Amino acid sequence: MADEELPAQRRPLNISYSPCPNDTFVFHAWAHGLVPAAPAVEVGFADIDITNGLAERGEGDILKVSYAVLPWVLDEYALLPCGGALGRGCGPLVLAPGPLEPAALAGKSVAVPGERSTAYLLFRLWAAARVPGGVGEVRVMPFHEIMPAVRDGRVDAGLVIHEARFTYPRFGLHQLADLGEFWEGTTGHPIPLGAIIAKRSLGEERLRAVIESIRASVRRAWADPAASQDYVLEHAQEMDPAVADAHIGLYVNEFTADLGEAGYAAVRELLTRAADEGLVPRVPEARLASLSPR
Structure with a gap:
Protein backbone atom coordinates (compact mmCIF):
# COMPACT_ATOMS: atom_id res chain seq x y z
CA MET A 1 0.00 0.00 0.00
CA ALA A 2 1.40 3.41 -0.95
CA ASP A 3 1.98 5.90 1.88
CA GLU A 4 -0.74 8.20 0.59
CA GLU A 5 -3.23 5.31 0.91
CA LEU A 6 -2.37 4.61 4.56
CA PRO A 7 -4.67 5.90 7.31
CA ALA A 8 -3.44 9.29 8.54
CA GLN A 9 -2.29 7.93 11.90
CA ARG A 10 -0.13 5.23 10.24
CA ARG A 11 1.45 7.29 7.50
CA PRO A 12 5.14 8.11 8.09
CA LEU A 13 5.64 11.79 8.84
CA ASN A 14 7.89 13.74 6.51
CA ILE A 15 10.40 16.01 8.18
CA SER A 16 12.82 18.45 6.56
CA TYR A 17 15.78 20.01 8.28
CA SER A 18 19.14 21.41 7.27
CA PRO A 19 22.30 19.34 6.79
CA CYS A 20 23.99 21.47 9.46
CA PRO A 21 25.59 19.66 12.41
CA ASN A 22 23.13 20.88 15.02
CA ASP A 23 20.13 19.51 13.12
CA THR A 24 21.68 16.16 12.21
CA PHE A 25 22.92 15.79 15.79
CA VAL A 26 19.46 16.53 17.24
CA PHE A 27 17.48 14.32 14.86
CA HIS A 28 19.93 11.45 14.35
CA ALA A 29 18.28 9.08 16.83
CA TRP A 30 14.74 9.67 15.60
CA ALA A 31 15.74 9.51 11.93
CA HIS A 32 17.47 6.16 12.54
CA GLY A 33 14.65 4.50 14.45
CA LEU A 34 16.43 4.72 17.80
CA VAL A 35 13.60 6.42 19.69
CA PRO A 36 11.18 3.78 21.04
CA ALA A 37 7.54 4.27 20.05
CA ALA A 38 8.32 7.38 17.99
CA PRO A 39 6.30 7.93 14.79
CA ALA A 40 8.06 6.77 11.63
CA VAL A 41 9.65 9.61 9.66
CA GLU A 42 10.92 10.22 6.16
CA VAL A 43 13.76 12.77 6.20
CA GLY A 44 14.55 15.42 3.64
CA PHE A 45 17.52 17.81 3.76
CA ALA A 46 17.22 21.43 2.70
CA ASP A 47 18.73 24.78 3.62
CA ILE A 48 16.60 27.14 5.64
CA ASP A 49 15.48 29.29 2.70
CA ILE A 50 14.04 26.13 1.08
CA THR A 51 12.25 24.95 4.22
CA ASN A 52 10.85 28.44 4.78
CA GLY A 53 9.32 28.20 1.31
CA LEU A 54 7.94 24.73 2.02
CA ALA A 55 6.24 26.08 5.13
CA GLU A 56 4.73 29.02 3.28
CA ARG A 57 3.29 26.60 0.72
CA GLY A 58 2.07 24.20 3.42
CA GLU A 59 4.33 21.39 2.20
CA GLY A 60 5.72 19.08 4.87
CA ASP A 61 4.56 17.68 8.18
CA ILE A 62 7.53 18.85 10.30
CA LEU A 63 9.99 21.55 9.25
CA LYS A 64 12.99 23.41 10.59
CA VAL A 65 12.39 27.05 9.63
CA SER A 66 13.49 30.53 10.56
CA TYR A 67 11.63 32.15 13.42
CA ALA A 68 11.26 35.06 11.02
CA VAL A 69 8.84 33.11 8.81
CA LEU A 79 5.52 26.16 16.87
CA LEU A 80 6.99 23.24 18.82
CA PRO A 81 8.74 23.93 22.13
CA CYS A 82 11.84 21.89 21.31
CA GLY A 83 14.33 20.88 18.63
CA GLY A 84 15.23 24.34 17.37
CA ALA A 85 18.20 26.68 17.66
CA LEU A 86 18.09 29.48 20.19
CA GLY A 87 20.89 30.57 22.45
CA ARG A 88 23.51 33.09 23.48
CA GLY A 89 26.75 33.97 21.76
CA CYS A 90 25.58 32.31 18.55
CA GLY A 91 24.27 35.14 16.41
CA PRO A 92 24.82 35.81 12.71
CA LEU A 93 27.82 37.87 11.66
CA VAL A 94 28.21 40.72 9.18
CA LEU A 95 31.49 40.25 7.30
CA ALA A 96 33.48 42.58 5.06
CA PRO A 97 36.73 42.29 3.06
CA GLY A 98 38.52 44.59 5.50
CA PRO A 99 37.99 46.45 8.78
CA LEU A 100 35.00 48.81 8.47
CA GLU A 101 32.72 50.83 10.69
CA PRO A 102 29.01 49.98 10.35
CA ALA A 103 28.24 53.40 8.85
CA ALA A 104 30.45 52.49 5.88
CA LEU A 105 27.75 50.05 4.71
CA ALA A 106 25.40 52.92 3.81
CA GLY A 107 24.30 52.37 0.22
CA LYS A 108 26.47 49.25 -0.17
CA SER A 109 25.54 45.78 -1.44
CA VAL A 110 25.05 43.01 1.11
CA ALA A 111 24.56 39.28 0.51
CA VAL A 112 22.07 37.59 2.84
CA PRO A 113 20.90 33.96 3.22
CA GLY A 114 17.19 34.73 2.74
CA GLU A 115 14.89 37.69 3.19
CA ARG A 116 12.66 35.72 5.56
CA SER A 117 15.50 34.39 7.68
CA THR A 118 15.94 35.32 11.32
CA ALA A 119 19.43 36.48 10.41
CA TYR A 120 17.94 38.98 7.97
CA LEU A 121 15.47 40.28 10.57
CA VAL A 140 19.89 36.63 -1.54
CA MET A 141 22.41 33.78 -1.90
CA PRO A 142 22.80 30.24 -0.54
CA PHE A 143 24.70 30.69 2.70
CA HIS A 144 27.78 28.75 1.51
CA GLU A 145 28.23 31.17 -1.43
CA ILE A 146 28.24 34.34 0.64
CA MET A 147 31.83 34.35 1.95
CA PRO A 148 33.37 33.69 -1.50
CA ALA A 149 31.20 36.51 -2.91
CA VAL A 150 32.50 38.96 -0.28
CA ARG A 151 36.10 37.78 -0.74
CA ASP A 152 35.88 38.13 -4.52
CA GLY A 153 34.35 41.61 -4.41
CA ARG A 154 30.99 40.66 -5.89
CA VAL A 155 29.28 42.21 -2.86
CA ASP A 156 30.52 44.73 -0.32
CA ALA A 157 29.53 42.69 2.76
CA GLY A 158 27.83 39.46 3.72
CA LEU A 159 25.51 38.19 6.41
CA VAL A 160 26.60 34.70 7.45
CA ILE A 161 25.16 31.93 9.61
CA HIS A 162 25.94 28.33 10.59
CA GLU A 163 29.57 27.21 10.68
CA ALA A 164 30.71 30.32 8.79
CA ARG A 165 30.95 31.80 12.27
CA PHE A 166 34.00 29.61 12.80
CA THR A 167 35.51 29.54 9.31
CA TYR A 168 35.35 33.09 7.94
CA PRO A 169 39.03 33.90 8.71
CA ARG A 170 40.00 31.29 6.10
CA PHE A 171 38.49 33.62 3.49
CA GLY A 172 40.48 36.61 4.73
CA LEU A 173 37.32 38.36 5.91
CA HIS A 174 36.74 40.67 8.86
CA GLN A 175 33.86 40.76 11.30
CA LEU A 176 32.01 44.04 11.02
CA ALA A 177 29.27 43.15 13.50
CA ASP A 178 28.07 40.29 15.67
CA LEU A 179 24.28 40.50 15.51
CA GLY A 180 23.98 38.23 18.51
CA GLU A 181 25.91 40.70 20.63
CA PHE A 182 23.71 43.49 19.28
CA TRP A 183 20.52 41.56 20.06
CA GLU A 184 21.56 40.40 23.51
CA GLY A 185 22.94 43.81 24.43
CA THR A 186 19.75 45.52 23.28
CA THR A 187 17.16 43.10 24.68
CA GLY A 188 18.87 40.83 27.21
CA HIS A 189 17.19 37.87 25.50
CA PRO A 190 18.78 34.82 23.88
CA ILE A 191 18.76 34.81 20.07
CA PRO A 192 15.90 32.99 18.29
CA LEU A 193 17.34 31.44 15.14
CA GLY A 194 15.70 28.24 13.88
CA ALA A 195 12.29 26.88 14.92
CA ILE A 196 10.68 23.47 14.57
CA ILE A 197 7.08 23.59 13.36
CA ALA A 198 4.51 20.86 12.66
CA LYS A 199 1.18 20.78 10.86
CA ARG A 200 -1.73 21.56 13.17
CA SER A 201 -3.81 19.14 11.12
CA LEU A 202 -1.81 16.23 12.58
CA GLY A 203 -3.98 16.62 15.67
CA GLU A 204 -2.98 17.28 19.25
CA GLU A 205 -2.20 13.64 20.12
CA ARG A 206 0.23 13.26 17.23
CA LEU A 207 1.76 16.68 17.85
CA ARG A 208 2.48 15.64 21.43
CA ALA A 209 4.08 12.43 20.15
CA VAL A 210 6.28 14.49 17.85
CA ILE A 211 7.38 16.71 20.74
CA GLU A 212 8.24 13.72 22.93
CA SER A 213 10.13 12.08 20.04
CA ILE A 214 12.25 15.18 19.48
CA ARG A 215 13.06 15.47 23.17
CA ALA A 216 13.97 11.79 23.35
CA SER A 217 16.20 12.19 20.28
CA VAL A 218 17.97 15.15 21.92
CA ARG A 219 18.51 13.18 25.13
CA ARG A 220 20.02 10.26 23.20
CA ALA A 221 22.30 12.63 21.30
CA TRP A 222 23.60 14.12 24.53
CA ALA A 223 23.97 10.73 26.19
CA ASP A 224 26.05 9.30 23.31
CA PRO A 225 27.48 12.08 21.10
CA ALA A 226 29.72 9.67 19.18
CA ALA A 227 26.71 7.74 17.85
CA SER A 228 25.72 10.57 15.50
CA GLN A 229 29.21 11.59 14.35
CA ALA A 244 31.20 20.32 13.63
CA ASP A 245 31.66 19.80 17.38
CA ALA A 246 31.98 23.55 17.98
CA HIS A 247 28.83 24.14 15.94
CA ILE A 248 26.87 21.56 17.96
CA GLY A 249 28.20 22.92 21.24
CA LEU A 250 27.01 26.41 20.35
CA TYR A 251 23.58 25.71 18.87
CA VAL A 252 22.36 22.65 20.82
CA ASN A 253 21.63 23.72 24.38
CA GLU A 254 18.93 23.83 27.04
CA PHE A 255 16.58 25.68 24.66
CA THR A 256 16.80 22.76 22.23
CA ALA A 257 15.18 20.53 24.82
CA ASP A 258 12.62 23.12 25.92
CA LEU A 259 12.14 26.74 24.88
CA GLY A 260 10.73 27.53 28.30
CA GLU A 261 9.59 30.96 29.43
CA ALA A 262 12.88 32.62 28.43
CA GLY A 263 12.76 31.12 24.95
CA TYR A 264 9.19 32.15 24.26
CA ALA A 265 9.92 35.65 25.60
CA ALA A 266 12.81 35.97 23.13
CA VAL A 267 10.62 34.86 20.23
CA ARG A 268 7.88 37.30 21.18
CA GLU A 269 10.41 40.12 21.43
CA LEU A 270 11.89 39.38 18.02
CA LEU A 271 8.54 39.21 16.25
CA THR A 272 7.17 42.25 18.09
CA ARG A 273 10.19 44.40 17.21
CA ALA A 274 10.09 43.22 13.62
CA ALA A 275 6.36 44.01 13.39
CA ASP A 276 6.97 47.45 14.91
CA GLU A 277 9.48 48.09 12.08
CA GLY A 278 6.99 46.88 9.48
CA LEU A 279 9.13 43.86 8.59
CA VAL A 280 6.58 41.13 9.42
CA PRO A 281 2.84 40.86 10.15
CA ARG A 282 1.94 41.02 13.83
CA VAL A 283 1.39 37.59 15.43
CA PRO A 284 -1.43 37.09 17.97
CA GLU A 285 -0.05 35.78 21.25
CA ALA A 286 -2.44 32.82 21.29
CA ARG A 287 -1.28 31.73 17.83
CA LEU A 288 2.37 31.73 18.84
CA ALA A 289 1.95 29.56 21.91
CA SER A 290 -0.94 27.30 20.86
CA LEU A 291 -0.32 23.65 20.08
CA SER A 292 -3.96 22.84 19.45
CA PRO A 293 -5.01 21.77 15.97
CA ARG A 294 -7.29 24.06 14.02
Whole structure:
Protein backbone atom coordinates (compact mmCIF):
# COMPACT_ATOMS: atom_id res chain seq x y z
CA MET A 1 0.00 0.00 0.00
CA ALA A 2 1.40 3.41 -0.95
CA ASP A 3 1.98 5.90 1.88
CA GLU A 4 -0.74 8.20 0.59
CA GLU A 5 -3.23 5.31 0.91
CA LEU A 6 -2.37 4.61 4.56
CA PRO A 7 -4.67 5.90 7.31
CA ALA A 8 -3.44 9.29 8.54
CA GLN A 9 -2.29 7.93 11.90
CA ARG A 10 -0.13 5.23 10.24
CA ARG A 11 1.45 7.29 7.50
CA PRO A 12 5.14 8.11 8.09
CA LEU A 13 5.64 11.79 8.84
CA ASN A 14 7.89 13.74 6.51
CA ILE A 15 10.40 16.01 8.18
CA SER A 16 12.82 18.45 6.56
CA TYR A 17 15.78 20.01 8.28
CA SER A 18 19.14 21.41 7.27
CA PRO A 19 22.30 19.34 6.79
CA CYS A 20 23.99 21.47 9.46
CA PRO A 21 25.59 19.66 12.41
CA ASN A 22 23.13 20.88 15.02
CA ASP A 23 20.13 19.51 13.12
CA THR A 24 21.68 16.16 12.21
CA PHE A 25 22.92 15.79 15.79
CA VAL A 26 19.46 16.53 17.24
CA PHE A 27 17.48 14.32 14.86
CA HIS A 28 19.93 11.45 14.35
CA ALA A 29 18.28 9.08 16.83
CA TRP A 30 14.74 9.67 15.60
CA ALA A 31 15.74 9.51 11.93
CA HIS A 32 17.47 6.16 12.54
CA GLY A 33 14.65 4.50 14.45
CA LEU A 34 16.43 4.72 17.80
CA VAL A 35 13.60 6.42 19.69
CA PRO A 36 11.18 3.78 21.04
CA ALA A 37 7.54 4.27 20.05
CA ALA A 38 8.32 7.38 17.99
CA PRO A 39 6.30 7.93 14.79
CA ALA A 40 8.06 6.77 11.63
CA VAL A 41 9.65 9.61 9.66
CA GLU A 42 10.92 10.22 6.16
CA VAL A 43 13.76 12.77 6.20
CA GLY A 44 14.55 15.42 3.64
CA PHE A 45 17.52 17.81 3.76
CA ALA A 46 17.22 21.43 2.70
CA ASP A 47 18.73 24.78 3.62
CA ILE A 48 16.60 27.14 5.64
CA ASP A 49 15.48 29.29 2.70
CA ILE A 50 14.04 26.13 1.08
CA THR A 51 12.25 24.95 4.22
CA ASN A 52 10.85 28.44 4.78
CA GLY A 53 9.32 28.20 1.31
CA LEU A 54 7.94 24.73 2.02
CA ALA A 55 6.24 26.08 5.13
CA GLU A 56 4.73 29.02 3.28
CA ARG A 57 3.29 26.60 0.72
CA GLY A 58 2.07 24.20 3.42
CA GLU A 59 4.33 21.39 2.20
CA GLY A 60 5.72 19.08 4.87
CA ASP A 61 4.56 17.68 8.18
CA ILE A 62 7.53 18.85 10.30
CA LEU A 63 9.99 21.55 9.25
CA LYS A 64 12.99 23.41 10.59
CA VAL A 65 12.39 27.05 9.63
CA SER A 66 13.49 30.53 10.56
CA TYR A 67 11.63 32.15 13.42
CA ALA A 68 11.26 35.06 11.02
CA VAL A 69 8.84 33.11 8.81
CA LEU A 70 6.42 32.28 11.64
CA PRO A 71 4.08 35.23 11.00
CA TRP A 72 3.24 33.76 7.60
CA VAL A 73 2.78 30.11 8.59
CA LEU A 74 1.26 29.85 12.09
CA ASP A 75 -2.29 29.41 10.82
CA GLU A 76 -1.29 26.06 9.36
CA TYR A 77 1.67 25.10 11.57
CA ALA A 78 2.25 25.00 15.33
CA LEU A 79 5.52 26.16 16.87
CA LEU A 80 6.99 23.24 18.82
CA PRO A 81 8.74 23.93 22.13
CA CYS A 82 11.84 21.89 21.31
CA GLY A 83 14.33 20.88 18.63
CA GLY A 84 15.23 24.34 17.37
CA ALA A 85 18.20 26.68 17.66
CA LEU A 86 18.09 29.48 20.19
CA GLY A 87 20.89 30.57 22.45
CA ARG A 88 23.51 33.09 23.48
CA GLY A 89 26.75 33.97 21.76
CA CYS A 90 25.58 32.31 18.55
CA GLY A 91 24.27 35.14 16.41
CA PRO A 92 24.82 35.81 12.71
CA LEU A 93 27.82 37.87 11.66
CA VAL A 94 28.21 40.72 9.18
CA LEU A 95 31.49 40.25 7.30
CA ALA A 96 33.48 42.58 5.06
CA PRO A 97 36.73 42.29 3.06
CA GLY A 98 38.52 44.59 5.50
CA PRO A 99 37.99 46.45 8.78
CA LEU A 100 35.00 48.81 8.47
CA GLU A 101 32.72 50.83 10.69
CA PRO A 102 29.01 49.98 10.35
CA ALA A 103 28.24 53.40 8.85
CA ALA A 104 30.45 52.49 5.88
CA LEU A 105 27.75 50.05 4.71
CA ALA A 106 25.40 52.92 3.81
CA GLY A 107 24.30 52.37 0.22
CA LYS A 108 26.47 49.25 -0.17
CA SER A 109 25.54 45.78 -1.44
CA VAL A 110 25.05 43.01 1.11
CA ALA A 111 24.56 39.28 0.51
CA VAL A 112 22.07 37.59 2.84
CA PRO A 113 20.90 33.96 3.22
CA GLY A 114 17.19 34.73 2.74
CA GLU A 115 14.89 37.69 3.19
CA ARG A 116 12.66 35.72 5.56
CA SER A 117 15.50 34.39 7.68
CA THR A 118 15.94 35.32 11.32
CA ALA A 119 19.43 36.48 10.41
CA TYR A 120 17.94 38.98 7.97
CA LEU A 121 15.47 40.28 10.57
CA LEU A 122 18.33 40.82 13.01
CA PHE A 123 20.34 42.48 10.24
CA ARG A 124 17.50 44.87 9.41
CA LEU A 125 17.03 45.77 13.08
CA TRP A 126 20.78 46.31 13.46
CA ALA A 127 21.10 48.35 10.25
CA ALA A 128 18.21 50.60 11.30
CA ALA A 129 20.17 51.43 14.46
CA ARG A 130 23.75 51.45 13.14
CA VAL A 131 23.77 52.31 9.40
CA PRO A 132 22.52 55.87 8.75
CA GLY A 133 20.53 55.93 5.53
CA GLY A 134 20.46 52.13 5.35
CA VAL A 135 22.28 49.67 3.14
CA GLY A 136 21.91 49.53 -0.62
CA GLU A 137 21.22 46.40 -2.68
CA VAL A 138 20.40 43.21 -0.79
CA ARG A 139 21.22 40.00 -2.68
CA VAL A 140 19.89 36.63 -1.54
CA MET A 141 22.41 33.78 -1.90
CA PRO A 142 22.80 30.24 -0.54
CA PHE A 143 24.70 30.69 2.70
CA HIS A 144 27.78 28.75 1.51
CA GLU A 145 28.23 31.17 -1.43
CA ILE A 146 28.24 34.34 0.64
CA MET A 147 31.83 34.35 1.95
CA PRO A 148 33.37 33.69 -1.50
CA ALA A 149 31.20 36.51 -2.91
CA VAL A 150 32.50 38.96 -0.28
CA ARG A 151 36.10 37.78 -0.74
CA ASP A 152 35.88 38.13 -4.52
CA GLY A 153 34.35 41.61 -4.41
CA ARG A 154 30.99 40.66 -5.89
CA VAL A 155 29.28 42.21 -2.86
CA ASP A 156 30.52 44.73 -0.32
CA ALA A 157 29.53 42.69 2.76
CA GLY A 158 27.83 39.46 3.72
CA LEU A 159 25.51 38.19 6.41
CA VAL A 160 26.60 34.70 7.45
CA ILE A 161 25.16 31.93 9.61
CA HIS A 162 25.94 28.33 10.59
CA GLU A 163 29.57 27.21 10.68
CA ALA A 164 30.71 30.32 8.79
CA ARG A 165 30.95 31.80 12.27
CA PHE A 166 34.00 29.61 12.80
CA THR A 167 35.51 29.54 9.31
CA TYR A 168 35.35 33.09 7.94
CA PRO A 169 39.03 33.90 8.71
CA ARG A 170 40.00 31.29 6.10
CA PHE A 171 38.49 33.62 3.49
CA GLY A 172 40.48 36.61 4.73
CA LEU A 173 37.32 38.36 5.91
CA HIS A 174 36.74 40.67 8.86
CA GLN A 175 33.86 40.76 11.30
CA LEU A 176 32.01 44.04 11.02
CA ALA A 177 29.27 43.15 13.50
CA ASP A 178 28.07 40.29 15.67
CA LEU A 179 24.28 40.50 15.51
CA GLY A 180 23.98 38.23 18.51
CA GLU A 181 25.91 40.70 20.63
CA PHE A 182 23.71 43.49 19.28
CA TRP A 183 20.52 41.56 20.06
CA GLU A 184 21.56 40.40 23.51
CA GLY A 185 22.94 43.81 24.43
CA THR A 186 19.75 45.52 23.28
CA THR A 187 17.16 43.10 24.68
CA GLY A 188 18.87 40.83 27.21
CA HIS A 189 17.19 37.87 25.50
CA PRO A 190 18.78 34.82 23.88
CA ILE A 191 18.76 34.81 20.07
CA PRO A 192 15.90 32.99 18.29
CA LEU A 193 17.34 31.44 15.14
CA GLY A 194 15.70 28.24 13.88
CA ALA A 195 12.29 26.88 14.92
CA ILE A 196 10.68 23.47 14.57
CA ILE A 197 7.08 23.59 13.36
CA ALA A 198 4.51 20.86 12.66
CA LYS A 199 1.18 20.78 10.86
CA ARG A 200 -1.73 21.56 13.17
CA SER A 201 -3.81 19.14 11.12
CA LEU A 202 -1.81 16.23 12.58
CA GLY A 203 -3.98 16.62 15.67
CA GLU A 204 -2.98 17.28 19.25
CA GLU A 205 -2.20 13.64 20.12
CA ARG A 206 0.23 13.26 17.23
CA LEU A 207 1.76 16.68 17.85
CA ARG A 208 2.48 15.64 21.43
CA ALA A 209 4.08 12.43 20.15
CA VAL A 210 6.28 14.49 17.85
CA ILE A 211 7.38 16.71 20.74
CA GLU A 212 8.24 13.72 22.93
CA SER A 213 10.13 12.08 20.04
CA ILE A 214 12.25 15.18 19.48
CA ARG A 215 13.06 15.47 23.17
CA ALA A 216 13.97 11.79 23.35
CA SER A 217 16.20 12.19 20.28
CA VAL A 218 17.97 15.15 21.92
CA ARG A 219 18.51 13.18 25.13
CA ARG A 220 20.02 10.26 23.20
CA ALA A 221 22.30 12.63 21.30
CA TRP A 222 23.60 14.12 24.53
CA ALA A 223 23.97 10.73 26.19
CA ASP A 224 26.05 9.30 23.31
CA PRO A 225 27.48 12.08 21.10
CA ALA A 226 29.72 9.67 19.18
CA ALA A 227 26.71 7.74 17.85
CA SER A 228 25.72 10.57 15.50
CA GLN A 229 29.21 11.59 14.35
CA ASP A 230 29.18 9.77 11.00
CA TYR A 231 25.71 11.11 10.19
CA VAL A 232 26.74 14.64 11.16
CA LEU A 233 29.93 14.62 9.08
CA GLU A 234 28.25 12.94 6.11
CA HIS A 235 25.93 15.92 5.66
CA ALA A 236 27.94 18.88 6.98
CA GLN A 237 29.12 21.62 4.64
CA GLU A 238 32.25 21.86 6.78
CA MET A 239 33.73 18.38 7.25
CA ASP A 240 36.28 19.23 9.96
CA PRO A 241 35.09 17.29 13.05
CA ALA A 242 36.35 20.04 15.34
CA VAL A 243 34.22 22.63 13.53
CA ALA A 244 31.20 20.32 13.63
CA ASP A 245 31.66 19.80 17.38
CA ALA A 246 31.98 23.55 17.98
CA HIS A 247 28.83 24.14 15.94
CA ILE A 248 26.87 21.56 17.96
CA GLY A 249 28.20 22.92 21.24
CA LEU A 250 27.01 26.41 20.35
CA TYR A 251 23.58 25.71 18.87
CA VAL A 252 22.36 22.65 20.82
CA ASN A 253 21.63 23.72 24.38
CA GLU A 254 18.93 23.83 27.04
CA PHE A 255 16.58 25.68 24.66
CA THR A 256 16.80 22.76 22.23
CA ALA A 257 15.18 20.53 24.82
CA ASP A 258 12.62 23.12 25.92
CA LEU A 259 12.14 26.74 24.88
CA GLY A 260 10.73 27.53 28.30
CA GLU A 261 9.59 30.96 29.43
CA ALA A 262 12.88 32.62 28.43
CA GLY A 263 12.76 31.12 24.95
CA TYR A 264 9.19 32.15 24.26
CA ALA A 265 9.92 35.65 25.60
CA ALA A 266 12.81 35.97 23.13
CA VAL A 267 10.62 34.86 20.23
CA ARG A 268 7.88 37.30 21.18
CA GLU A 269 10.41 40.12 21.43
CA LEU A 270 11.89 39.38 18.02
CA LEU A 271 8.54 39.21 16.25
CA THR A 272 7.17 42.25 18.09
CA ARG A 273 10.19 44.40 17.21
CA ALA A 274 10.09 43.22 13.62
CA ALA A 275 6.36 44.01 13.39
CA ASP A 276 6.97 47.45 14.91
CA GLU A 277 9.48 48.09 12.08
CA GLY A 278 6.99 46.88 9.48
CA LEU A 279 9.13 43.86 8.59
CA VAL A 280 6.58 41.13 9.42
CA PRO A 281 2.84 40.86 10.15
CA ARG A 282 1.94 41.02 13.83
CA VAL A 283 1.39 37.59 15.43
CA PRO A 284 -1.43 37.09 17.97
CA GLU A 285 -0.05 35.78 21.25
CA ALA A 286 -2.44 32.82 21.29
CA ARG A 287 -1.28 31.73 17.83
CA LEU A 288 2.37 31.73 18.84
CA ALA A 289 1.95 29.56 21.91
CA SER A 290 -0.94 27.30 20.86
CA LEU A 291 -0.32 23.65 20.08
CA SER A 292 -3.96 22.84 19.45
CA PRO A 293 -5.01 21.77 15.97
CA ARG A 294 -7.29 24.06 14.02
